């Protein structure tokens with residue numbers, strides 16, 4: 001009987017990918033590339049703006065008219081939106097193969113050019129171009145749920161989404177050989193010293209973005225410890241420096257266009273200068289083609305690019321303490337419970 005179910009699952013199951021922040025940038029290009037690699041894949045574009053989501057679905061259907069693309073409204077900075085989106089997703093799909101936790105934001109109010117020029121002629125120049133550390137003046141605000149916006153948008157909204165979708169993930173979906181991959185769009189700006197578990201929302205610091213990206217890496221490792229036994233695997237990706245609305249929010253598009261020759265030159269020393277969303281989405285796509293159980297749960301996967309503009313995937317060891325990861329997840333579980341008590345009475 002079990003054998004029959006398994007056989008049936010393989011024969012009838014088209015892969016399902018849910019992508020948050022899929023209407024633009026890296027998420028949108030990833031959707032295009034997933035479709036190109038497997039035209040039978042069923043795509044869910046989880047977007048906070050329904051019109052933008054529909055426009056993205058329309059654009060994707062232009063090149064592949066028969067594909068199954070569906071838009072769901074999801075704002076990761078609101079737990080009620082996450083609950084509603086998860087309910088709708090579970091009504092449509094009984095199993096999710098790939099859950100891309102990609103939506104993200106940072107609010108930059110200025111660039112520290114003094115620090116930039118000093119850094120340019122120092123030994124920290126490569127680190128500066130890889131991580132952006134110390135260059136960006138950022139601000140954050142509090143969401144309607146009372147949480148720090150960058151933390152809730154980039155991290156917590158996704159954590160709640162995973163919890164809500166648990167019963168359509170891995171073998172918890174009732175498919176004995178069902179496997180799911182959780183793929184986080186992290187960043188080279190993920191820096192351990194910017195994260196403090198006592199202040200995991202980063203209320204007090206001045207680099208909420210780096211803190212949120214490090215929290216993601218920690219959670220990814222923690223999720224592996226908790227969920228690999230259910231065939232649920234989590235991995236974090238760094239797309240490199242990519243020209244998208246996020247980078248156009250830091251400096252105007254014309255500046256980046258003028259800087260492109262410099263970014264290309266930098267590729268001799270800094271392979272994370274991926275520049276395009278095609279290059280930046282390389283590791284995200286690559287992960288969907290791997291056997292996740294064979295990947296090291298402590299590896300981070302980097303989209304990188306050669307001087308000849310050929311993208312490739314590199315790996316980096318994270319060495320995150322699983323106990324620390326479990327501690328952070330327990331904090332998030334507590335926060336999750338308190339919000340559920342507020343909204344789901």
Ligand SMILES: NC(=O)C1=CN([C@@H]2O[C@H](COP(=O)(O)OP(=O)(O)OC[C@H]3O[C@@H](n4cnc5c(N)ncnc54)[C@H](OP(=O)(O)O)[C@@H]3O)[C@@H](O)[C@H]2O)C=CC1
Nearest residue numbers: 021025026048075076077102103104187241242244245246
């Ligand atoms: N560009 C880069 O150099 C790098 C980017 N990254 C990460 O890549 C991911 C994608 O960003 P990128 O493509 O660059 O930037 P974009 O701004 O182009 O894309 C971000 C996406 O996230 C969505 N989004 C933002 N806030 C929310 C929210 N509260 N709820 C739901 N969706 C939301 C945006 O929606 P909308 O269009 O409505 O704003 C958009 O679809 C982010 O996590 C970012 O941190 C990591 C490393 C480098």
Ligand SMILES: CC(C)=CCC[C@@H](C)[C@H]1CC[C@H]2C3=C(CC[C@]12C)[C@@]1(C)CCC(=O)C[C@@H]1CC3
Nearest residue numbers: 111128129130131132135187188189241250259
């Ligand atoms: C001449 C030139 C290109 C100057 C730009 C200086 C900085 C504004 C950039 C140098 C490294 C960049 C960087 C990011 C933003 C812009 C820089 C600081 C990110 C923080 C963007 C979001 C990420 O996730 C990681 C990026 C690391 C590198």
